[in-house]
Amino acid sequence: MKKILSGILILVCAFSLAQNYKYPFQNPKISVEQRIENLLGLLTVDEKIGMMMDNSKAVPRLEIPAYGWWNEALHGVARAGTATVFPQAIGMAATWDAPEHLKTFEMISDEARAKYNKSFDEANKTGRYEGLTFWTPNINIFRDPRWGRGQETYGEDPYLTSVLGVAAVKGLQGDDPQYFKTHACAKHFAVHSGPEWNRHSYNAEISKRDLYETYLPAFKALVLEGNVREVMCAYNAFEGQPCCANNTLLNDILRGKWKYYGMVVSDCWALADFYQEKYHGTHPDEKSAATDALKHSTDLECGDTYNNLNKALASGLITEKDLDISMRRILKGWFELGMLDPKSSVHWNKIPYSVVDSDEHKKQALKMAQKSIVLMKNEKNILPLNKNIKKIAVVGPNADDGLMQLGNYNGTPSSTVTILDGIKTKFPNAEIIFEKGCEVADPSSKTSLYQNFMSQKNGEKGMKVEFFNNNEFKGKPVNISVNKTGINYNSFGGTQLAPGVARENTSAIISGIFKSSYSGDVVFSAFASDIYTLFVDGKEIATRKGPDARHPSEFPIKVEKGKEYLVELHHSQKGKYVNIGFEVYRKDLVNFVSVKEKVKDADVIIFAGGLSPSLEGEEMLVNADGFKGGDKTTIELPKVQRELLAELRNTGKPVVFVLCTGSALGLEQDEKNYDALLNAWYGGQSSGTAVADVLAGDYNPSGRLPITFYKNLEQLDNALSKTSKHQGFENYDMQGRTYRYMIENPLYAFGHGLSYSKFTYGDAQLSKNIINSNEKITITVPVTNISNKDGEEVVQIYVKRNNDVLAPVKTLRAFERVLIASKETKNIQLTISEDSFKFYDEKTDDLVSKSGDYTIFYGGTSENSGLKSLPIKVK
Template identity: 90%
Template sequence: MNKVLVTISLVFCAFSFAQKYKYPFRNPNLPVEQRIENLLGLLTVDEKIGMMMDNSKAVPHLEIPAYGWWNEALHGVARAGTATVFPQAIGMAATWDVPEHLKTFEMISDEARAKYNKSFAEASKTGRYEGLTFWTPNINIFRDPRWGRGQETYGEDPFLTSVLGVAAVKGLQGNDPKYFKTHACAKHFAVHSGPEWNRHSYNAEVSKRDLYETYLPAFKALVLEGNVREVMCAYNAFDGQPCCANNTLLTEILRGKWQYDGMVVSDCWALADFYQKKYHGTHPDEKSTAADALKHSTDLECGDTYNNLQKSLASGLITEKDINISMRRILKGWFELGMLDPKSSVHWNQIPYSVVDSDEHKKQALKMAQKSIVLMKNEKNILPFNKNIKKIAVVGPNADDEIMQLGNYNGTPSSIVTILEGIKTKFPNAEIIYEKGTEVADPSSRTSLYQNFLCQKNGEKGMKVEFFNNNEFKGNPANISVNKTGITYNSFGGTQLAPGVARENTSAKISGIFKSSFTGEVIFSASTSDVYTLFVDGKEIANRKGPDARHPSEFPVKMEKGKEYQIELRHTQKGKYVSISFEAYRKDPVNFASVKEKVKSADVIVFAGGLSPSLEGEDMLVNAEGFKGGDKTSIELPKVQRELLAELRKTGKPVVFVLCTGSSLGLEQDEKNYDALLNAWYGGQSGGTAVADVLAGDYNPSGRLPVTFYKNLEQLDNALSKTSKHQGFENYDMQGRTYRYMKEKPLYTFGHGLSYSKFTYGDAKLNKNSINADENITITVPVTNTSERDGEEVVQVYVKRNNDALAPVKTLRAFERVLIKSKETKNIQLTVSKDSFKFYDEKADDLVSKPGNYTIFYGGTSADSGLKSIELNIR
């Protein structure tokens, strides 16, 4: 009798609980699969299609809000207002610190949830850059230093990329058994690493061995170990098929061998490349494109080609069953993130907005910047500086550049410390001489005159910016602001120009009163992606249309000191993207002799140079010698910087080169012109403080290179495979590339990095000298800090398969960054996974364990001269 009453009571309670929800899909206590099927049955075909694009449409009758799937968090929450900005990804790779990398991405996802909680609570919907689905990390292999987007990656090595990529995914997605904190996305699947200028039409061809041993391991790790919930397919084609409808990549490998059950999302407007003859041109029209991508399991499109899925249905190219297959994966994402559940049921919703830009996160940004710095050269131990140093000269285009430090795909920090500011703060008793000297790549010297602008007569400083949501400057502006710092707007990557401004069919008026501070030529420089007209005192002085508008143009105007001029730039958007920049400056020849004269009395010269994210990045409009479309055509330091460095060397004073870059450079010819080389990458909001800490010796550098620094471009190109129909940068073969296949000695090798401490390695021991193919191996490496100061060492383990001419020269298989105190010896125990002995096998068409003889190398670098070895037999 009691059992019957209990059963009735439980049934009644369950019925009463279910009554709270209008539809079963709203009940968070039901199995996810059941909720998906219920919702799928309630949606019309049009509603399903509306939810299959990144700008997901609302379904009012089911109270499903609009949602923007597109968000970015490469090294901090990007494009969404104030956020903590950590070093660019390539810099975080240089930390070789997995625990701190994980911690960093836990902080990033905290800020992401906090921002989502706030934006959704205020608007009951989320737009672009407001959601929980982050298209991060970029785990493509940085195979060639010419690629401008290599800065977004974790470098050239598949293992380092895999380990750091998995940590990023786990940090973003969290560890809750029911709800993900955010979604991460492994991109761009899979053989994708430039050039930028032909990525929409390029067909990558590589051997199966290179595919499986180099290009796929990181993606496999993120799918099988990281449980990454989204994978983004790439723009380019692979073996003749666009990556977003590729049999090998999506059907056979991702969905087949790896059994991936998460979402596949297209790169933005990648599907449009299918049917455009100037790009891939592999498909006749939009409806066949949409159908083919869907059938190859591209679930969500970033773009608008999936608007044609109804036509695909009507033509019999797909069925509603095909749509439902993808919709199940999309809807699972909604439920995994708790976006359709009561706010109280998802504990991530309790993360307060106060975590954004918090002191704890700022401290982590500094820590990661410090850890990312690689001391590449330190002749005569010129570093660290004596604390009583009297006079420091700081020279170079990157010394006082805030924007450079942020890299690309960045957020907006509340404050930024430049290298110059960091040095001034760190050495308060020293005299600091600052000379910019030159621009990054321009052979002339520019003096910005933007500070001479007022938004209107007797108004505040800056220029007035008015955006219109039409092409004719009609009606009330959608956004009006005063830009006090400079005019740079772009919508590449989907960035919104300003709040309330559309992403297409816009126009803009940028105006101000310019008061000349001298008599002579003032240069007005306008660069836009579309049509613009420039007026001075109502007179048209420039009008650019069509292709010419893609290149910066300079317009000299003779002006009189003290006189005011009305300046107006009008821009009309004609294409999909908007790019507007406008500058006013005085242009003079670079005076190397003057710079040398001003700094020759200093005790030491710090030259802060290198590259800039304004020159290297994604699909950029760049017109500078050595650069093309965001990539490099040369890997040398820009000529004007090489000349300035040579001039500084003539002072006879020690020169420390602080290199800011997102990629490796061929510095062989410059080596003689500096005593120390400090790679600071694009260090994020605290990059300047980190550099100063290292210069002063308050932080002991211990970063390691995640990429090879070739001596010059010829050294790389001469070593590349000559069998490919593509040459140079367009050749995707790995032969001769990276430390794994390069047989010549580079300038600085992968894994290289110096310290203010000195470490020696004893003889390592394996737990077994002969193992079965299905066993891991443990190696114990004794490391002693023989110096007088504590320091961190990155212990690296490499594997070489002997008697295999096609195998890598060596390949990283284990590492650990460890603190070792002065005079201390530590026995570092590392596990080399059984997967370390897997190589491509033609019969299996996959990686398989290969028995035979192996050499295990260990040390603090990948350079042969810094490694010791031990032999291992695999049965």
Template identity: 45%
Template sequence: MKSKKLIIAAMFIASAVRGGAQSLPYQNPNLTAEQRAEDLLKRLTLEEKTRLMMNGSPAIPRLGIPQFEWWNEALHGIGRNGFATVYPITTCMAASWDETLLEQVFTTVSDEARVKAQQAKRNGEIKRYQSLSFWTPNINIFRDPRWGRGQETYGEDPYLTEKMGIAVVRGLQGPDDAKYRKLLACAKHFAVHSGPEWNRHSFNIENLPARDLWETYLPAFKALVQKAGVAEVMCAYQRIDGEPCCGNTRYEQQILRDEWGFKGMIVSDCGAIGDFWQKGKHEVSKDAASASAKAVLSGTDVECGANYKRLPEAVKAGYVNEADIDICVKRLLKARFELGDFDADELVEWTKIPESIVACEAHKKLALDMARKGTVLLQNKNGLLPVDRKATEKIVVMGPNANDSVMMWGNYSGYPTRTITILQGIRRKAGNVKYIQGCQLTKNEVENSRYSMIKSPDGQKGMKATYWNNTNMEGEPVTTAYMREPINLSNGGATVFAPGVNLEKFSARYEGLFTPDQDETLTLSIGCDDKARVILDGDTVINRWKSRQRIDYQQVKRNFKAGKTYTIQIDYVQENDMAAIQFDLTKKTTPTKEQLLAETGDAETVIFVGGISPRLEGEEMKVDEPGFRGGDRVSIELPQVQRDLMAMLHEAGKKVIFVNCSGGAMGLVPESQHCDAIIQAWYGGEQGGDAVADIIFGDYNPSGKLPITFYKSADQLPDFEDYRMAGRTYRYFHGEPLFPFGHGLSYSTFSYGSPKYDIKNGILTIDITNTGTRDGEDVAQVYIRNTADPDGPIKTLREYKRVALKAGECGNVSIELPRERFEVWDTKTNTMRVVPGTYEIMVGNSSADNSLKKIKVKIK
């Protein structure tokens, strides 16, 4: 209560100051943000400055400084802050190759963010995920498909990532000519980061070739700083050449600030400063005070964590001067003034956005548009797709992802007001087609959840969750919530279980009432780290009440009688490090081949919806499944049980349409043989089910293009921990991919003429003809190669353009390709520049050589 009173007092003082005479310079909205920050800085004590430098920045009532939270998420929609529009996962949006649409998406995201920030302000307390600084976009290069967080990126290509990242920043931060910034966007993770997840707190990248650094890993960051004016950059966990990224003077000071002129803020990844000194991690500092000093001196302005509490001690010890801290504090104050955080709402245009826009129908329509454009048709043998609606009685839907709504959300998601699963999308088009689960993602089992039959003690859907910020379930709960889906929570990526709940040292109780409608034997399943127990009708049926126990899974079967009401209680305690809990109540069976074929009956076509799931791939996860490690994948092949099932269906004479759900590339060699059609659906967001159905039944002509290479297997790749680009991505991979970067089929066909290049005006022109019978869109992709550089990329994307053509129409397409697009690595000067010489220009609708038309030009 004391904390809330201080917040309200600060808001009262700030309101009084805003409403009265402007007596101090920092209170004057007519001064620049720079001038106001300079004035306010002088009035702060060292302890107050320190508090402002941590992600949960408390109010300072004596100066009218309101509370602020730097840590908010908006990877593909507002994350972890109640209901919001959930757009497709990032790789899906990258597959649209449509930065104009992407900027529209993130303009709606910033609208919803401003509304939620206003709601939190009115409530008198701003919790995590409720403020105006958003740690997105992730512009790391998806260099290896095994990386579980690759789904958060815009693919493997630096230029496509740059274009998409700029669009995100512009959508979030608002127009350049606005008086106040709409939000603060953040380019992450700087620099050279793309897994592995299991060792990122101790991993050191050594001897990275300068070419790879400047040609692949840094261009998107430079572009977002210099072209988009991104407000924040987040430093990564790992070390580069022995120095942690968040304490790396070369990267933060010399490159980011001195060479690129970045004037914004650098924020740490969550817990990254603690990695400097904690045993078993980087261990480059002796304690929190010296680690904090190292980070500040390198230029890290805000810490996500609690080490910066020791900065006063670091000053006293002589590790850092207060003047060094002032540099950081001035930057963060300036950013808050640019948001209008200290000014009256009537002065800030973004505070007037109506609450009705949150998760509104217009935003849902945009989510559908993006899911349609980002869904990629990989294979379509004999034109099986689109499916004739008249033949829907001969269709069966099968597969573990068909009716999974949570899978559709991807990671770092918000909570949609409704989700259209792929099964629901198909049924909305084709009626009540039959569904057979067939298997789980990795096991030859079928689990039918009974969780939807559980109600809370007060009659709400699902189980009631009560949280305490202690490990004893004592005192006043910090919050309550309702778990309407089977419980699946973790603090991976420093994620709290619910707003206001600690990351560590907390406890929870989940309560529900279950009334079965038939007699049956069901399985209660629990997975957790640290303590948990499952209590059924007062009896403890699963007991994991041991301290510091690693994540593990236990199950117990019990007989249930129809009509009887059973009480289910789960107690959970988190003590240190990893926090995780999963719970479900299921009916488990193992179907035989004969049973599955009997269930499919005389169906001619099976739509198999499989792949993997955010439950298996993601950020620093603990997954007890073969083929997965720490959120990453050990191999990229589809789980064997799914392979076997589709092979069985093929051998039985069924036509198989495989809808693959994953955040990254999959090795689908057998599937390309056993399946007539393959659709890459990614994690399609709340409207993804309708998008897939629209494509299957021909209501939308697919146009998505892969932003990553689909290899045949991980055997084609170098070691995961090798950050050199040799042998990776379409730019350096000399093998034969299964599906190349830029690939994506349509129900139309497109023919490309010979390109012409006007060197003087920097314009490329090419005739493109829709040779099909349907109107459609294609993405014209322009690649270049420096013919005098045998060690350079095989080809590298330098521009692209979406082209809409009616059936039979020929369009003369103009694409801007100015001289600066020919910037490459100069081996003589070890710099990126336009090297005069002969270049090959390649134009087509994928990166595959046989789809490209080529010309050579001389650049002076």
């Protein structure tokens, strides 16, 4: 009787509180559960289905606005206008600095809230890239350096990925007990890391040991420690079932063992792969695909297959109760973000737009770029450079490329400092010679002439771009703009081509007046995903379609100096994705001897090379030797750069290689051609300043590698298991891969990084030498800076399970980045958690504590020669 009276009292109170609202679900004073049930009872079936896709439909009668669940914030708010752009994720992993990582994502979520507030205030709705639900971070394991999307991850180690992933989640979601600042999303669940070209059809088959010890720990940490609000299931299949309808991953592990009650969202158009024969082809039609995904608790679809849920209902494959299970989790997201509440009730809504691109955020972008830089080699202490140096030669394709620095899944900074800019500013009294020398992977030298375009006669610089929401150029354009930087549009990964432009059945006219600065050949180069036609002065120069359109084609045109030419590129979309590229340039063969002659008198040569996000990334159309579909087929430096480096070495002058990359390269054959190697990754908007600071010694480098740099591809492939039906890159087995399972010595080890300081390690002390299972311990490590320069050291703790041939060689279990003054000794105390002694157990089908003898390694690297050790026994 008391329970009944109590329930009546709650309902009366709720009714009383709701009197000022049209519906109880609008009342923020009642419980979220009550609000969900009220709204669920008000929604029709069609309205529910309309809210179960990323482009959530408005329900005007209930005052629910349209909403775009799809938003990105990998290393800054992406694809949403001006935003602070921090180093690419792999670069932030190289900082090994969890507190600063947390701070960075607190700033990113501040900018995200500010942008959402502005979008909602202006339009009373939010479209794609304007919302609060961010599909970040990518915590897949970077198991193979060939994967183009590895740049989006925190590297190859489960523990480092877990720590940084949890920090990102907490920074995004905030610490308010009532409202989340934004949503974070752990992706891509779970065994997913390329290749890009077959991700829609690939079936990953691995041992349970690899699953639990390598591929799952970061996801488990984000769910159980980070309280991540969304999990994204992957494109590929696992054990024969697509990941977005996978019994083991979704039902048994995520919802079962981990008791995850948050949202599961599909990767974009992943459900369409279920029923297409050229992809997974595991389901006969859209209706069955939608049914299976829903039954396996994929709540929200990025795509449109869930439009078929009505058919599934009519066929009896699902019931409305099945919809409601997912809808409860979706609606909880609306309420816990405060998106249906009065603006004044959510304190995150007070974040002003002035935080976007603020000075404080710019300073943090520089700090993270500095912290991310890894000094990998420094023979004869060639670095830092003398501040009074007289002549510096800056050479290489990445020296003056600000776009390269932004990586992929990036925002748009208000300004970018290139490496060349940074060096010029840092050394104002030195003579700076700049020679691009070569392209990143093209054996020819291209001099861009894009700056010679005007949008129209006497118009502004750049080309006019008109998009139509049909593929026949009919009616008025839905978006007109002037592109001042270069034509490169693509919708891979879901990038919207421009505001208001549809994803499918579009067309574009790109036009401009080209005024030649010389007489001779000018090369117009174009590519597109479907069909394009190139016109010059109204004359059709070329038409390409199908596969012929997808790779860059060059069209040399004779021009006269000072004459103007009307150039138009017409593109019509027939397929699913849009990809449009157009360049204009003067093309010459690379003249290595000429470059050498121009720089031979310099005091030092800075070579800025490596890779580019135009070559490695998500499901890309790339036509270059050594690259396929966004991935690499080799890990060597592109041939043209190797040859240029060798020529620069022949000058006899010191060569400093500033490497820009999102992945590891096999540089063994190039090592002889440079004295110092500085890894700057894709360092974000302030990368050029950070590089110059390190070169000049104004910043003491302290980054560490989050990935292994193998000597060459053979060293990696020869170590891989030969028992898998997949070989090489397609093999997901961990045997021989990454520092945890590699027996041979790599070129540069995981955790490696030099400094302008020198540190020594004393004898560490454990709080206990014998512990019980499920008991944590502390280790105290004395570290001394024996140099004359203050510096940061990254203290690393590794654990090895002895007498277990299947266990990792060693695995990271704790770390801390710490500032140590010159001649100072610090006792660094770290906790080795009870999880450090857990390994896969077949009986329990999970990780359990294993008794036995272990070795604790400690030092500033994972390389054996740089580590000390202590024995420990687990009872």
